[in-house]
Structure formats: C-alpha cells, structure tokens
Amino acid sequence: MTYTDRIFPTNKGLTTYLDELLNKNYQIPTFQREVVWEKENVKKLWDSIYKFYPLGSILIWKTDLKLQNHRQVGGHQITDPNFNRTEYQYILDGQQRTTSLLTSLYGGSIENRPGFDPTVYVDLTVQSDNETDDESYRSRFLFWDEIDDRNGEIRQNVPKKKRYDAGLIVKLIYIKNGFGAVERNLVESPNGDYKDYDNPARQELRRLKEILDNYRISFIEVKGIQVAEVCQIFERINQAGKPLNIFDIVVAKTFKPMTEEDAGFYLRDLIDNFRATNRSEFLNIGDLDYLQTLAVLISRYVDGSGVRNITDRYLNEIKTEHILSVWEEAKKAFLRTFDFFENHLHLKTPYLIPFRYFYFAVANYFFKNDAPNYDFLKQYFWYYSFHNDDLLSNTTHLFQHIDILDKEKQKQPYQFGRFLLDKEKLRSSSYSSKGRLSRAILSLYASKQPKDWEHCDREVLVQNYFFSTDNPNLHHVFPTNSEYVLNNKHNNQIDSNSLMNIVYITQITNLNITNRHPLEYIREYDKPEFESIMPTHLLPKEILGWARANDMPPNALDVFIEKRVDAMIEDLKNKLHGLTFDVVDTKQSSGQGL
DSSP states (O other), X not given: OOHHHHEEEEEEEHHHHHHHXXXXXXXXXXXXXXXXXXXXXXXXXXXXXXXXXXXXXXXXXXXXXXXXXXXXXXXXXXXXXXXXXXXXXXXXXXHHHHHHHHHHXXXXXXXXXXXOOOOOEEETTOOOSSTTOOSTHHXXXXXXXXTOOTTXXXXXXXXXXXXXXXXXXXXXXXXXXXXXHHHHHHHTXXXXXXXXXXXXXXXXXXXXXXXXXXXXXXXXXXXXXXXXXXXXXXXXXXXXXXXXXXXXXXXHHHOBOOOSSOOOBOHHHHHXXXXXXXXXXXXXXXXXXXXXXXXXXXXXXXXXXXXXXXXXXXXXXXXHHHHHHHHHHHHHHHHHHHHIIIIISOOOSGGGOSOTHHHHHHXXXXXXXXXXXXXXXXXXXXXXXXXXXXXXSSXXXXXXXXXXXXXXXXXXXXOOOOEEEEHHHHHTOBOOSSOHHHHHHHHHHHHTOOBOSSSTTSBSSOTTOOOOSSSXXXXXXXXXXXXXXXXXXXXXXXXXXXGGGEEEOOHHHHHHHTTOOHHHHHHHTOSHHHHHXXXXXXXXXXXXXXXXXXXXXXXXXXXXXXXXXXXXXXXXXXXXXXXXXXXXXXXXXTTOOO
8 A cells, every 4th residue: 555545535415424423333442532512512513504604523443443433323233243244343533513513413321411411403583694703603503402482481492482383493403304395384384384396494494405406525544554644633633632552542442341151341441450469559550551461471471462662653562361361360460569679679659660661570570479679679760760871761771671670580690781871961850740869869868758857757658658749748848949059059069959959848837947947946856756767758967966066068959968978878878788889970070070
C-alpha cells in the first residue's frame, strides 16, 4: 500500500450514514471518551445542517483488528458479539456528532438523564430573519419537554403544543420517513389554510426534506496504519481532550466478552481489581506502567510472543494469552516491588521514584525469584538514582539493567562499575516533581525515616502522610522569605531554594515555623530528644550550636548546605559500601569554590 492509499476523503448522505451505523457497519472502540450531550449543542448541530454548513469530517480507521467496542450509542445497539468481518470500520473522531445525530432522529437514551427523550422536533412556522440569523434555531429545533404543556400546566409551552397538535411541529424522523403523510396532514388540517403549495410552512417542510435527503457528511478514511500511529492521530485531532494511550488500544484488542464457556477478559478490570489489593499508594501507578512492566515480563518469559521492547510498536503485539500466562506471578512481583520501595527503602509514595523504569526492572527481578537479595537491590537503587550520568533514561538502558539484575537473580557475577557524584549538582539542586535528581534526594531523605521535631518518637513519613507532586510537605530550614535570608543574600552564594535546605516535617510544625529566623525557632525544639533525631534529617550539629549561642555567621546558609552535602555523601557511601565511589566538584574545578 502506497502513502496515497492511506488517507481517502469521501462523503456519505447523512441518513445513509446513520442507517449504516444501525446496521452495525461502523464500530466505536471503547477508547473513545464518554459523550457529553447538551441540548444547546444538538440544536446548533442541526442549525449547521439546516444552513448547509460543514460539520467537520468523521475520521474512520479501517483495519483487520477486532477491538472491544461500545455496544450501544444513545441506547441503540450498534454491535453484535458474533460480528466478524475481514475489515472493521472504527470511528476515531466524530462520536459526539454521531451520537447527537442518531438520537435526534431515532430517539434513544442519554446517560445520566433518565426519562429524557432526545428526539428532535422542528417547528415549521419559524422563519429565518436573514442570512446571518443565529438565533432562530433555538425555537426551530425543539425537544418534547419544550413542547409538552401537560394539559396547560406549563403555560409557556401552550402555543407550541397547539402547533404540534395542528401538525406544524413534527419530528425530524417523520419528515425523513413519512414526508407524504406529514404534508397531507397539513393540507387537510382544519386549523389553518395550508392547501396553498407556496404556504411558508409547506415551503419549510420541503426545505427540510431536501436537507435530509441531500446533506452529505465528509469522511476521512485511514487504513494501513499501525496502532502507534492511531494514538498519534487521535491525540492530534483531540487537542482539547485526553490523548489516546496505547493502553487503551491494548485494552480494546485483548478484550474477550464473557460467555457461558469463557470467563472473558478485560485488562482494565484486571488492573483496577489488582489496585484494590491493599492501600499502598504504589498500586495506583499509571496504566502504562503496568502495561510496560507486563511487556517486559512477556518479552522475557513468553516464547515467540513478538514483544521485544516496551515501545508502542511492541505493546501492540501483546495478546490476551500473553497477559494471562504471566499474570499470577506478575501480581506477586508487583506486590514485592511495591513492598521493597515502601518498606525496605521507606518511600511511601511513587512520586519519589526517580525513574519509572525502576518498576519494570525490579518487578522483573522479583518475578519467579525465590531468593531475592535486598541488600543488592538497595545498592542498585541508590547507585542508579544518584549516579552523575542518567543511566536509566531509555529502553536500551532498561534492558541493560534487567541483564544486570538477572545475573544476580541467577547468582552469576555482576558489576555496577564506578560510581560518580558531582557535589555541585547536590548543592544547586532544586525541587522538581519530575526531576530525577530531585526525586533521588527526596528519596534519600525519606529513607532516613525522619522523626517529628515536636514528638521525636513519631515518624514524619507514615502511610497516611499527604504528599502530592505539586505541593509536598517540605520545609526550608532557612525559610526563603525569612529576615536572615533576605538580609544576607550578598553573604551567601547558594540559593536558599536548594534541596539541601529542605527537610520533611509535619504540617503543623511547618505552620508554627512559617518564615521565622532559624535561631528563633530551632531553640523551641532544643531538647535531648531533638538532638538525637537530627541525623534522621541529615541536620548538621552547627544549626543547633548557632541557636544555643543565639548567633550565626553571615554565610550560615552556605555553611549549612555544605555540611548537608557532606552528610548526604557520607550516607550514600554507606549505602554503596564496597563500590568504587568518586566525588567531583565542578564548581571548585571551574574556579568558583566557596
């Protein structure tokens, strides 16, 4: 197939398209979003058709893939469980318009609007004021709740109900399917003289019939494209909506309906049910994280799967039987992975994990592993989290990691290599919810199991601790807006927003401190218990000494951060005991030493 065959513009009659939809010639895949149905928007849609304005193209994907479909649209059955053909036609863009048009003509049901009839009626007595009229559609196109007067109870509807009884307000579908009867009803009406062929109401009726018979909808048909391309196309044509993810495609592809003989398969339910296993925050990692981890396991443990990577190209190769063959052991691997992060490294939230690829590599390590080495895993985590180079930033790195982990898993020799750390990167680090080093530093702080400054026997980071990507409960030891920081900017070279100036404390402690001077607030916590828990925050003893003396040097912030950097490096050396550990300082080497 040539590129010119991939995109084919065409058009089809409005009512022909809807009839073919009801005849199950088009499918709507489940990755299409829920329809937001609004009366005003439906009326505007019909006003565009009435004026022969273009509606925009319906995008159709033609493929031999059978995906999970929406069974109904607006209450109308559009798919058959036993429906099979060599080529399927999926509506990629145009579900909203399709649903509105279908329910306007054929009625149906609208989700969350029980009892509402979406059938559209047209008032033949409404005339356009001029060519640019943009208001008459409101009274031309009506719904039954705008016509029904409930025997005169709804007074504003009484005139419209009279016109309805006189045959001047009719369903659009009657004009399509029973034009002759509608016109005859007008001609024979005892309530008005509509015998004249040129009567405005009859002219309007003929115009609507001509519109329904002749209005054509534009289609763009795409074929010969891969699933990954479908994701890109969907995202680009739905810029205001949620992008289509490869997970949605795999869910649709692997779906199997439940029958008397088969329990069926629905990947979304499988993962959502697993998320309910316990209350760990890690269970709520993204759908794509789960899918790509499964892809790693399938690539390693399912022969002939064709899944050789975690990119969209290979995720598209995942089949139902592949997932089922690894799922039971995968669940155990997921839980052990989450337990490792949460209870061995003491990271209570996935927001602290520096690389999402860690999920894939560690879960693969735990998969069918009866003797995991947790000391090895801890070194692996800290080595790659803090290494000066990003050594887990692409899929090539990922599979190199998996090979190293597999060697230990099989009790074969392995080697991490030289560890390199730049002091200046620690010194100048700032908070970023997605930054690798930022997360690594916050992970190291969390691994120390920091204690509350007021109640020193209490851990700050507990299971129900609130932590979000945008507003973590972090505290600047030297508050950025404190009098000291503002008055001594010329005496300190390091930015007070450095993560080396950050500690975890409880929210109430943070509120008590606000922007106060460190000499003032530290004295309030000065007691033997506080001094003993300072190492859990990597707090240098100097900060307490300054508070006790009620005096600190003008460059106290720089001194504090340098001590904190040194404390972090010592902690990392302990964590990476036995490895070659080298430290450089690019700030000093560039002649900017403190």
